[in-house]
Amino acid sequence: MKENGRSDPADLFAVLAAGLVAHLGVVVDGHPMVVPTVYGYDTERIFLHGSVASRSLTGAGQEVCVTVTVLDGLILARSVFEHGVNYRSAMIYGIPRPVTDPDELLHGLRLLTEHAAPGQWDYARRPSRKELAATRLLALPLAEASVKISDGDPSDGDGPDAALGLWAGRLPVVSTWGSPAPDPLLPPGIEAPPHIARRTGERAN
């Protein structure tokens, strides 16, 4: 697998921009636990949502590893041994901080919301004071991060297996947004707003 570590912060932000779900790794009573969670980020930190994670972590001062992976496709080589995947992945390490300040909770929730659904923060009803108090967010600095990007062709095209005459190449996988499906309880006549409707068919990663 042609896998390259990257040290340019732009690569980290590109992976964070492309991903939708992060996998949060924590150690609970000595046992590793990996939970999926949505996220948002600014230039300094990643904000994570999720009651499971928060329950395990709030106030614990424990290290976590947050991994965001975007799968770009398969590398189909002439030999099984040279098969691989093309992907972009970011791992962020550190000790997260529970967000408790109402302004920072708002900031974090806005980033989370806008990352998954740009435009929703201005469209939907924003959190009340009570809802904010019930929101569990974690903030993790982006200072310790490692990015790996694999973007390659099969590596056996100039070796002895080339003589097998087999097809080899990449098989891409692409995530796209589907058509919005209205809530069954929605009264007739309310159309999906442009910031939602125009995503149909657009790449999600």
Next chain:
Amino acid sequence: MKENGRSDPADLFAVLAAGLVAHLGVVVDGHPMVVPTVYGYDTERIFLHGSVASRSLTGAGQEVCVTVTVLDGLILARSVFEHGVNYRSAMIYGIPRPVTDPDELLHGLRLLTEHAAPGQWDYARRPSRKELAATRLLALPLAEASVKISDGDPSDGDGPDAALGLWAGRLPVVSTWGSPAPDPLLPPGIEAPPHIARRTGERAN
């Protein structure tokens, strides 16, 4: 978020069938680490590939958590607070075993290959004895697994926020296979075989 734990093994196998990448959580010198890896599975165990993982784990007898998550879409509610995601996720816990027996290595590699690219095991050149010896696989029993599936509509359609008159619903996200891209080193005249070519446009999850 309408999130349901599932205990039917069929749900576990459905998540494993739909996913392509697993996130493997390990504890290395007390630090959590989450690495993406491809996988295969049979009725008893999941097989994981990946040198990083194997290096940390081989022979260590350490517990891991393997999480496979498939994102199905966003739940866009009338209020930001009720936003969520629809997803299917499986967490598998246990102590993995390095696979060393050549027959089991072949079995595991076949499952891995066929999970990502059905048909490749019979099409591509199978591993030599030397390649098998260089293959790092881990086997983890499926005995301890937990499955969560969230498949819901916004939950604020019958509350006070319904009066806001805002659109609400689901925004699906779908992964599909793209067109195979031939290796630049491939001689002209070798077409992608049917088991690859026919996937174009098919759902990947």
